[in-house]
Amino acid sequence: MTASAARTEPRPSPRKRAGNGAARRTDADEIGLDALVGHAGYAVRRFQIWIFQDFIKTLGEVDIRPTQYSVLTVIGANPGLSQMAVAKRLGIERARLVHLLDSLEQRKLVKRIKSKADRRSHALHLTAPGETALAKFKRLAAEHERHVVEKIGKENRELLLQILAGFT
Amino acid sequence: MTASAARTEPRPSPRKRAGNGAARRTDADEIGLDALVGHAGYAVRRFQIWIFQDFIKTLGEVDIRPTQYSVLTVIGANPGLSQMAVAKRLGIERARLVHLLDSLEQRKLVKRIKSKADRRSHALHLTAPGETALAKFKRLAAEHERHVVEKIGKENRELLLQILAGFT
DNA sequence: GACAATTGTTGTCGTCAACAACAATCTTTC
DNA sequence: GAAAGATTGTTGTTGACGACAACAATTGTC
Numbered sequence: 001m002t003a004s005a006a007r008t009e010p011r012p013s014p015r016k017r018a019g020n021g022a023a024r025r026t027d028a029d030e031i032g033l034d035a036l037v038g039h040a041g042y043a044v045r046r047f048q049i050w051i052f053q054d055f056i057k058t059l060g061e062v063d064i065r066p067t068q069y070s071v072l073t074v075i076g077a078n079p080g081l082s083q084m085a086v087a088k089r090l091g092i093e094r095a096r097l098v099h100l101l102d103s104l105e106q107r108k109l110v111k112r113i114k115s116k117a118d119r120r121s122h123a124l125h126l127t128a129p130g131e132t133a134l135a136k137f138k139r140l141a142a143e144h145e146r147h148v149v150e151k152i153g154k155e156n157r158e159l160l161l162q163i164l165a166g167f168t
Numbered sequence: 169m170t171a172s173a174a175r176t177e178p179r180p181s182p183r184k185r186a187g188n189g190a191a192r193r194t195d196a197d198e199i200g201l202d203a204l205v206g207h208a209g210y211a212v213r214r215f216q217i218w219i220f221q222d223f224i225k226t227l228g229e230v231d232i233r234p235t236q237y238s239v240l241t242v243i244g245a246n247p248g249l250s251q252m253a254v255a256k257r258l259g260i261e262r263a264r265l266v267h268l269l270d271s272l273e274q275r276k277l278v279k280r281i282k283s284k285a286d287r288r289s290h291a292l293h294l295t296a297p298g299e300t301a302l303a304k305f306k307r308l309a310a311e312h313e314r315h316v317v318e319k320i321g322k323e324n325r326e327l328l329l330q331i332l333a334g335f336t
Numbered sequence: 337g338a339c340a341a342t343t344g345t346t347g348t349c350g351t352c353a354a355c356a357a358c359a360a361t362c363t364t365t366c
Numbered sequence: 367g368a369a370a371g372a373t374t375g376t377t378g379t380t381g382a383c384g385a386c387a388a389c390a391a392t393t394g395t396c
Contacts, residue, residue, distance in 0.1 A: 031242065031246050031249065031253060031257045034241055034242070034244065034245030034246075035241050035245075035306055035309070036238055036241050036242065036336065037336055038313075038329065039309065039313065040219065040313065040316050040325055040328055040329060041216070041219045041220060041223055041234060041312075041316070042234075042238060042336060043328065043329055043332035043333070043335055043336050044212060044215060044216045044219060044328070044332065045216055045220070045234065046259060046332070046335040046336060047212060047332045047335045048209070048212045048213055048216045049259065049353085050335060051208060051209040051212060052209060052213070053353095055209055065382075066209060066210075066213070067382080067383080070204055070210060073202055073203050073204050074199065074202070074204065076202065077202030077203070078199050078202075081199065082343075082344095083343075083344065084342080084343060084344080085199060089199045091214060091217070092383095092384090093383090093384065093385070093386090094343075094344070094345090095344090095345075095346080095347090095384095095385090095386085095387095096382095096383070096384070096385095097344095098344070098345060098346085099382095118342090118343080118392080118393070119391080119392060119393085120342070120343040120344070120391065120392045120393070121342090121343055121344075121392095122343090122344075138203055141203070141207065144209075145206075145207065145208065148208050148209075151334075152331055152332075152334070156331045157208055159327055159331060160208055160211070160212070160328070160331055161206065161208060161211055163320055163324045163327060163328055164211035164212065164214070164215045164320075165211070166319075166320070167211055167214040167215045167218060168204070168205055168210060168211050168214060217384085233351085235351090235352085250374075250375095251374075251375065252373080252374060252375080260352095260353090261352090261353065261354070261355090262374075262375070262376090263353095263354090263355085263375090263376075263377080263378090264351095264352070264353075264354095265375095266375065266376060266377085286361080286362070286373090286374080287360080287361060287362085288360065288361045288362070288373070288374040288375070289361095289373090289374055289375075290374090290375075337396100338395100338396090339394100339395085339396085340393105340394085340395075340396095341392105341393080341394070341395090342391100342392080342393070342394085343390100343391085343392080343393095344389105344390095344391090344392105345388100345389080345390085345391105346387105346388085346389080347386100347387085347388085347389100348385105348386080348387085348388105349384105349385085349386085349387105350383105350384090350385085351382105351383085351384085351385105352381100352382085352383085352384105353380105353381090353382085353383105354379100354380085354381090354382105355378100355379080355380080356377100356378085356379085356380105357376100357377085357378085357379105358375105358376080358377080358378105359374100359375095359376090360373100360374085360375085360376105361372105361373080361374075361375100362371105362372080362373070362374090363370100363371080363372070363373090364369100364370080364371075364372085365368100365369085365370080365371095366367100366368090366369085366370095
């Protein structure tokens with residue numbers, strides 16, 4: 001991870017206003033964003049939408065969405081976790097996780113096992129088919145990740161991961 | 169914008185599995201993410217949630233959400249745009265923009281003016297109070313942006329903007 | 337043993353992306 | 367210049383998702 005990455009276009013012309021009122025520039029996408037350029041949130045939002053769309057499309061053949069993938073990955077790496085623990089780790093609300101697990105359990109990828117230590121909680125495990133399915137999901141996710149590299153470049157992707165490492 | 173930014177923690181211990189089955193590590197957040205670390209989408213998603221929450225909170229006193237702010241900004245910088253043009257520029261669906269504008273028009277920040285050139289479309293303008301309100305929104309948005317700098321650092325924020333410039 | 341906290345669950349609400357359909361209005365094409 | 371097709375704004379539906387609130391069962395604490 002050297003430096004010297006992170007250059008793209010030479011900036012899309014700062015433009016302010018457009019002079020005449022009802023001009024005829026609505027057709028092209030030559031519309032100034034003004035203050036929006038320079039807002040990290042806007043750029044991040046647009047990128048996040050793009051990246052999720054690509055993920056959903058790339059994992060479309062197996063019908064797995066990003067959140068489902070994150071749940072399966074965490075359970076696969078930490079078998080026996082409670083729902084509360086998974087929810088907290090992924091920043092999902094436990095109410096939301098209930099539905100996610102309902103769906104994944106119906107598809108026989110995950111099973112909830114009543115914990116004997118704490119009879120309130122469920123120990124989450126992948127099923128046998130769940131394990132093999134997750135392996136395939138990971139291959140497809142790696143393909144998606146290659147799309148990201150094609151889009152922003154290898155170095156920029158790694159920079160991004162470093163910058164945002166504190167949020168994972 | 170030199171280089172040498174983008175370092176954070178020395179990585180949170182790669183850990184794989186945890187050995188024993190129903191261990192007692194559900195309480196702390198020392199849970200491995202396995203394949204999730206290394207996925208740009210996951211990091212971006214978490215960051216985007218954080219940044220939106222801060223934006224919503226910082227602009228809470230004026231009750232303006234990120235999407236509303238982006239719409240106002242674009243209209244303010246390009247008066248007379250049609251709804252279609254704004255939607256296309258911001259990557260919003262025109263169906264969604266209808267409700268956004270309904271709300272902003274009720275609050276007297278924006279007005280739809282029937283275009284004489286194309287009687288199907290509306291020319292969008294800020295009202296007088298809309299102009300002054302937007303000025304205040306921009307000040308608050310700048311404050312939010314300072315929070316981002318506090319969180320990830322000045323250099324990393326600029327790196328981020330450069331990396332993602334192609335998506336704006 | 338009484339009381340507070342936790343876990344999974346159910347439900348509601350609001351935001352948002354993705355579609356589909358429609359009437360009014362251009363634009364194209366013959 | 368009339369018919370066919372495309373565009374604009376609108377309405378509606380669906381589903382994923384975050385945020386809350388409430389609840390029963392269970393555990394922990396004092």
